[in-house]
Amino acid sequence: MNARGxxxxxxxxxxLEAAIAALARxxxxxxxxxxxxxxxxxxxxxxxxxxxxxxxxxxxxxANARDVAAAGCNDISGAMLDRLVLDQKRLDAMIAGLxxxxxxxxxxxxxxxxxxxxxxxRIERVAVPIGVIGIIYExxxxxxxxxxxxxxxxxxxxxxRGGSESFESSKAIVAxxxxxxxxxxxxxxxIQLVPTTDRAAVGALLRLAKDVDLIVPRGGRSLIERVQxxxxxPVLAHLDGLCHVYVHxxxxxxxxxxxxxxxxxxxxxxxxxxxxxxxxxxxxxRAGELIQPxxxxxxxxxxxxxFVAADRRVKPAAPxxxxxxxxxxxxxxxxxxxxxxxxxxxxxxxxxxxxxxxxNDDAIAERFxxxxxxxxxxxxxxxxxxxxxxxxxxxxxxxxxxxxHARGPVxxxxxxxxxxxxxxxxxxRP
Amino acid sequence: MNARGxxxxxxxxxxLEAAIAALARxxxxxxxxxxxxxxxxxxxxxxxxxxxxxxxxxxxxxANARDVAAAGCNDISGAMLDRLVLDQKRLDAMIAGLxxxxxxxxxxxxxxxxxxxxxxxRIERVAVPIGVIGIIYExxxxxxxxxxxxxxxxxxxxxxRGGSESFESSKAIVAxxxxxxxxxxxxxxxIQLVPTTDRAAVGALLRLAKDVDLIVPRGGRSLIERVQxxxxxPVLAHLDGLCHVYVHxxxxxxxxxxxxxxxxxxxxxxxxxxxxxxxxxxxxxRAGELIQPxxxxxxxxxxxxxFVAADRRVKPAAPxxxxxxxxxxxxxxxxxxxxxxxxxxxxxxxxxxxxxxxxNDDAIAERFxxxxxxxxxxxxxxxxxxxxxxxxxxxxxxxxxxxxHARGPVxxxxxxxxxxxxxxxxxxRP
Numbered sequence: 001m002n003a004r005g006x007x008x009x010x011x012x013x014x015x016l017e018a019a020i021a022a023l024a025r026x027x028x029x030x031x032x033x034x035x036x037x038x039x040x041x042x043x044x045x046x047x048x049x050x051x052x053x054x055x056x057x058x059x060x061x062x063a064n065a066r067d068v069a070a071a072g073c074n075d076i077s078g079a080m081l082d083r084l085v086l087d088q089k090r091l092d093a094m095i096a097g098l099x100x101x102x103x104x105x106x107x108x109x110x111x112x113x114x115x116x117x118x119x120x121x122r123i124e125r126v127a128v129p130i131g132v133i134g135i136i137y138e139x140x141x142x143x144x145x146x147x148x149x150x151x152x153x154x155x156x157x158x159x160x161r162g163g164s165e166s167f168e169s170s171k172a173i174v175a176x177x178x179x180x181x182x183x184x185x186x187x188x189x190x191i192q193l194v195p196t197t198d199r200a201a202v203g204a205l206l207r208l209a210k211d212v213d214l215i216v217p218r219g220g221r222s223l224i225e226r227v228q229x230x231x232x233x234p235v236l237a238h239l240d241g242l243c244h245v246y247v248h249x250x251x252x253x254x255x256x257x258x259x260x261x262x263x264x265x266x267x268x269x270x271x272x273x274x275x276x277x278x279x280x281x282x283x284x285x286r287a288g289e290l291i292q293p294x295x296x297x298x299x300x301x302x303x304x305x306x307f308v309a310a311d312r313r314v315k316p317a318a319p320x321x322x323x324x325x326x327x328x329x330x331x332x333x334x335x336x337x338x339x340x341x342x343x344x345x346x347x348x349x350x351x352x353x354x355x356x357x358x359x360n361d362d363a364i365a366e367r368f369x370x371x372x373x374x375x376x377x378x379x380x381x382x383x384x385x386x387x388x389x390x391x392x393x394x395x396x397x398x399x400x401x402x403x404x405h406a407r408g409p410v411x412x413x414x415x416x417x418x419x420x421x422x423x424x425x426x427x428x429r430p
Numbered sequence: 431m432n433a434r435g436x437x438x439x440x441x442x443x444x445x446l447e448a449a450i451a452a453l454a455r456x457x458x459x460x461x462x463x464x465x466x467x468x469x470x471x472x473x474x475x476x477x478x479x480x481x482x483x484x485x486x487x488x489x490x491x492x493a494n495a496r497d498v499a500a501a502g503c504n505d506i507s508g509a510m511l512d513r514l515v516l517d518q519k520r521l522d523a524m525i526a527g528l529x530x531x532x533x534x535x536x537x538x539x540x541x542x543x544x545x546x547x548x549x550x551x552r553i554e555r556v557a558v559p560i561g562v563i564g565i566i567y568e569x570x571x572x573x574x575x576x577x578x579x580x581x582x583x584x585x586x587x588x589x590x591r592g593g594s595e596s597f598e599s600s601k602a603i604v605a606x607x608x609x610x611x612x613x614x615x616x617x618x619x620x621i622q623l624v625p626t627t628d629r630a631a632v633g634a635l636l637r638l639a640k641d642v643d644l645i646v647p648r649g650g651r652s653l654i655e656r657v658q659x660x661x662x663x664p665v666l667a668h669l670d671g672l673c674h675v676y677v678h679x680x681x682x683x684x685x686x687x688x689x690x691x692x693x694x695x696x697x698x699x700x701x702x703x704x705x706x707x708x709x710x711x712x713x714x715x716r717a718g719e720l721i722q723p724x725x726x727x728x729x730x731x732x733x734x735x736x737f738v739a740a741d742r743r744v745k746p747a748a749p750x751x752x753x754x755x756x757x758x759x760x761x762x763x764x765x766x767x768x769x770x771x772x773x774x775x776x777x778x779x780x781x782x783x784x785x786x787x788x789x790n791d792d793a794i795a796e797r798f799x800x801x802x803x804x805x806x807x808x809x810x811x812x813x814x815x816x817x818x819x820x821x822x823x824x825x826x827x828x829x830x831x832x833x834x835h836a837r838g839p840v841x842x843x844x845x846x847x848x849x850x851x852x853x854x855x856x857x858x859r860p
Contacts, residue, residue, distance in 0.1 A: 032777060032801070035800070035801070035803065036801055115822065117820070117821075117822055121820075123821060128803075130833060130834065131833065209658075213833050213834075214833075214834060228639075228662065232658065232659060234664065234665075234832070234833075235664075236834075252856070255856040258856060258858055259856060259858065262858040266858075266859055347462060365853075369853075370465070370466055370851075371465070373465065373558075373561070373849075374849065376849070376852060377851055378852040378853075379851075379852070379853045379854060380853070380854045380856050380857075381853075381856070381857045382857065382858050382859050384859040385551060385852060385854075385857065385859055387859075390551075390859065391547075391850075392553075403561065403644075403664075404560065404643075404666075404834065404835040404847055405834040405835040407847065407848060408849075408850050417833055417834055418837060419805055419806070419837060419838075420806045420807070420821075420837070420838050421809075422808040422809070422815060423799075423809045424809060424810045424811030424815075425810055425811075426685040426688060426689060426810050427810075427811045427812065427815065428692040428696075428812050429692060429696055429815055429817075429820060
C-alpha cells in the first residue's frame with residue numbers, strides 16, 4: 001500500500017501523535033538554524049551526502065531489493081514496480097542530482113525589493129526559507145533525495161513521507177543525507193523521514209500547523225485531493241495537467257505538426273503532455289494532415305465529426321474525452337470556430353497547467369497568452385517545455401498547479417518566501 | 431449574529447448550494463473578463479462608484495440605521511456596535527478610499543522577470559489577477575467598499591460575505607459599486623455580495639474550489655480558525671499580532687522609551703501593537719525608567735520579579751501573559767539574558783507578525799532582523815509601521831500572517847499572482 005489511503009485516517013494512537021509532533025518540533029528547531037546557515041555549509045552537506053550515497057550504494061540497493069521483494073508479495077502494478085526499482089544507473093542519477101542542487105545559487109537572502117520612505121525608514125523585501133516543509137509522495141525513492149536536497153538548499157527543514165512500499169529504500173537514502181548533514185555540522189533533523197509506515201502518521205502530520213508551514217503532495221490525484229481536503233496546513237498541489245495545443249488558422253502547418261507531435265508524444269505519462277487538440281474551422285481541410293504524425297507514432301485520436309471524417313483511424317470522441325488527462329498515447333481533437341471558442345474551451349476544460357497556441361498571427365498569440373488562465377502559456381513551442389530544467393531553474397520538486405505562491409515549476413526559489421526588514425533611527429508612527 | 435458561527439454548517443439546502451455555486455460561476459466569468467480589462471476602465475468604475483456612494487449617501491445611511499436598530503434588538507456589544515455604525519464622516523472616508531484605490535498603479539501586467547533560453551525561448555513571468563476572491567468579514571460595513579475596490583483594481587472578482595448584522599448597509603454599498611461597474615461597462619458580477627445571511631452560505635462558498643481561488647477571512651480569531659479548518663480553498667489569514675519590542679543592552683534609552691510607547695499605545699486594539707517587552711539583563715537597572723512613559727499613559731505592565739521590584743504599579747506576570755495578544759493597554763515585560771534568549775523567546779511566543787529591536791549595535795540588529803522569523807522585523811522603529819499605507823503600498827486589505835504568497839501588508843500587488851508567457855519559433859523539447 002502507498003500513502004493514498006492515509007490522510008483519511010484521523011485515528012492514530014496518542015504515542016504516534018506525540019512522535020510525529022516531536023519530529024515536527026525538531027524540524028522547526030532545525031529550520032530556525034538553517035535559515036541563517038551559510039551557503040557553503042549547505043553545499044558541503046549536499047556534496048557529503050552524495051559521497052555517502054556513492055559509498056553506501058550496496059546498502060541502498062539492498063534496501064531497495066527488500067522493498068521490491070515485499071512489493072512482489074503485495075502484487076503491486078507493473079508501473080508502480082518500475083517506479084520503485086533502483087539500479088546503479090538510477091542511483092548515479094540521484095547522486096548527480098544532489099551535486100547539481102549543491103551547485104545552484106542560494107535563493108535565501110536575495111533582496112527582492114528595497115525602498116526608502118519619506119520618514120527615512122529603509123524597507124527591504126528579502127527572500128527567506130519557508131520553514132518546515134512536509135513532502136508526501138508515492139513510490140519513487142529518488143524523490144527522497146531530490147526533495148530533501150532542494151528543501152535544504154532553500155534553507156528549509158524537510159519531513160519526508162514516502163510510500164510505504166519504498167520505506168526501506170528511503171530509510172537508506174535518508175541515512176546518507178544524514179551523513180552529509182553531520183559532516184557539515186548541520187542538524188540531522190533538517191531532513192527527516194517519518195519513521196513509520198502507519199497511515200495515521202500522515203493525518204497527524206497534516207494537523208501540525210504550528211510546526212509545519214507547507215505540505216507538498218506528489219503523486220496521483222486521489223492522494224493530492226485527500227491531502228487538500230484534510231490538511232490544516234497550506235498545500236502546494238502538483239495536480240493534473242490537462243494541456244492543450246491550439247492550431248490557429250494562421251499557423252505554419254509544418255510547425256503545428258511538429259509542436260503537436262512533441263507536445264503529445266515526447267513523453268505521454270507526464271503532466272505537461274498535451275491531452276487535447278483544438279483547430280480552427282478555417283483550416284478544417286488540413287485536419288487529416290495535421291494528425292498524420294500522431295497516428296503514425298501510434299497515438300489514438302478521438303475526434304469530433306470532422307476528425308472522424310478526415311481519417312478512418314480516428315475514433316469518435318465522447319464529451320468526457322475533452323475533460324480527461326489520458327497520460328497515455330491518446331489525444332482528444334476538436335474543431336473550434338476561432339480564438340474566442342478556443343480560449344473559452346481551454347479555460348473551461350483545461351486544468352490551468354500548460355497550454356500552447358501555434359500561429360503566425362502575433363496579435364492572436366498575445367490574446368491567447370493573456371486570456372488563457374494557465375500557469376504556463378506558450379506560443380509556437382511544445383507544452384513539454386514546462387519544466388524547471390527547461391526554464392533554467394535547475395532541479396524542481398514538480399510543477400505547481402496551485403494559483404498562489406508558486407505556479408509552474410517549483411525549484412529552490414519557489415521553496416522560499418519573504419520577509420520585510422525595516423531599518424530606522426527611532427521613527428514613531430504619528 | 432455575525433459570520434463567526436457560519437463555517438461549521440455543512441447543511442445548507444440544495445437551493446442555497448445552487449445559488450452560491452451560480453454566484454461563483456458568475457464571478458469566474460467576470461474574473462476572466464477583468465483579467466484583460468484596461469486600467470482606465472477599472473479606474474472609471476471605481477470613480478463612478480465613489481460618485482454613486484456620494485449621491486446615495488442618504489440611502490446608505492438609512493440602510494445602516496436599519497442594521498443598527500436590528501443590532502440594538504439583538505443586544506450586541508458596544509464595540510461591535512461602534513464598528514457597525516456609519517455616519518457622514520465614515521461615509522466620506524469610504525468614498526475617499528475608493529478614489530485612492532482608483533489612483534493606485536495597476537498591478538496587473540507587470541513583467542516581474544524575463545529571460546531567454548539558449549534554445550531561443552523567451553520566458554516572461556508576469557503579474558496576473560488571482561481570479562475570484564471570497565472575503566469573509568464581520569461587522570464593519572466599510573470593508574465592503576475597501577475589499578471590493580482593492581480586488582477590482584487587481585483584476586479580481588470579489589465575493590463579499592459581511593457580517594449579517596451589517597447586511598443592509600453592505601447591500602446599499604454594493605449597489606453603489608454596481609452602479610460604478612455598469613457605468614464603466616464592466617460586469618456587475620465583478621463585486622457580488624452573498625445575497626443571504628443564512629450561515630450555511632459560508633460553508634457552501636468554502637467548498638467551491640473550482641470557481642473560487644482564494645479566501646480572505648477578516649475578523650476575530652475564531653472566525654479565521656474556523657475558515658482555515660473548513661476551507662477547501664487556499665486561505666490568506668489575517669490572524670493575531672503578538673508583537674515584541676526588544677530593548678538590547680546597547681539601546682539608546684530615550685529612543686527605546688519612545689519606540690516602546692508608540693508601539694504599545696499609539697493604538698492598542700490593532701494587530702501591529704506591541705504586546706510584550708523584552709529587555710537585556712545588562713540594563714536591568716533601567717527597567718523602571720523604561721516603563722515610566724507606559725505607566726504614565728495608563729498602560730498596565732505585567733512583569734517578572736525585576737519589573738515588579740522596579741515599580742510598585744507593575745503587576746506580576748503569569749506565564750500566559752507572554753502568550754497573550756491583549757489588544758488593550760496592557761503589556762507583558764520580561765528580562766532576558768541577551769540576544770539569544772530574546773530571539774528564541776520571540777520565535778517561540780510571538781505570532782510571527784511584527785517584532786522590533788532597539789539597539790545601537792548594528793551587528794546585533796542584523797542578527798535580530800535575520801533570525802526572527804516574522805513577516806516584518808524592525809530595527810529602531812515602532813511596530814505600528816507594519817501597515818500598507820506606512821509601507822507606501824496604498825490601501826490594504828489587512829496584514830497577512832500566512833507565510834506563503836503574501837506576508838505583511840496585503841495591498842493590490844499582493845492580490846495578484848503570476849503566470850509564465852513563453853514565446854518560441856517552433857521549439858521542440860529534445
